[in-house]
Amino acid sequence: MYVTGVSVFLLFLGTTYADIGNYTHAQIVAGMNPIFDVVDMNNDSFIEDSELTNAWLRVDADHDGYVTEAEYKNSANAKREFWAIVFQEMDRDGDGFIGLDTIYGEYAMMDTNDDNRVSRLEFDNFYATMMEDAYKHYGFLLIG
Template sequence: MYGFGVIVFLLTLGSSLAQNYTHAQLLAGADKGFQFIDINNDTFVELTELEGAWDLVDYNHDHQVSESEYEAGGSNHDFRGIIFQEMDYDGDGYVDHSAIMGQYVVMDTNADNIVSRREFDIYYTALVERAIKNYGYLLG
């Protein structure tokens, strides 16, 4: 029950930071992202699933995803564009494949080599909060 309370708190906090975005919109974005990545629908994300989802978006298979590839192939939700901006750490217009391992390690907080829905929600909510804080002005 404590874990659920943490998620609710983080999502509520995200809602307050998200200008005009509601808790439901943040949750819908997390849901779409999780469903896109959890290819086998077992309610967990394994590294191979995250890499597989990434490969689907990397249309030209150059091991980096451009903003146009991400926009065209990523999960469809309100925060997609600003999430790319947040993940493009060096501002070169691409997110490298190596970023996948880094994201996975951060998401897998208990280091059991699978990412639970709870772990994903906490990571995703923090990512969206940072993206809104840093790039929210890009939202329509």
């Protein structure tokens, strides 16, 4: 299964704090839904790996095979607090870049029923849990 650590690119890249503890699960989901809508290009309420690849190609503006925080920020339609934590989590080694392999890794983790596509519910649960866990671990989120 393809999985991409599509989940958080920050680790001390910013200096502003966001207290996501003030957001409900539903508000986090609503804040992330615009990203799902952009990736689900055929609007069938599922993300297939081909849609994920096409979205990646649009985000990787300089086509070097990696997405920087700036590229991600410029393409993210989610609330600032949310895209920041997603980038931070996806940039697991803290080098400031996310590779396509990371994105496919996260895709595989989101596909909880192994049907080779990610439903809106799987997407929502994955990202809301990611943000809620980040808040539990750090007490706040750094945003760039």
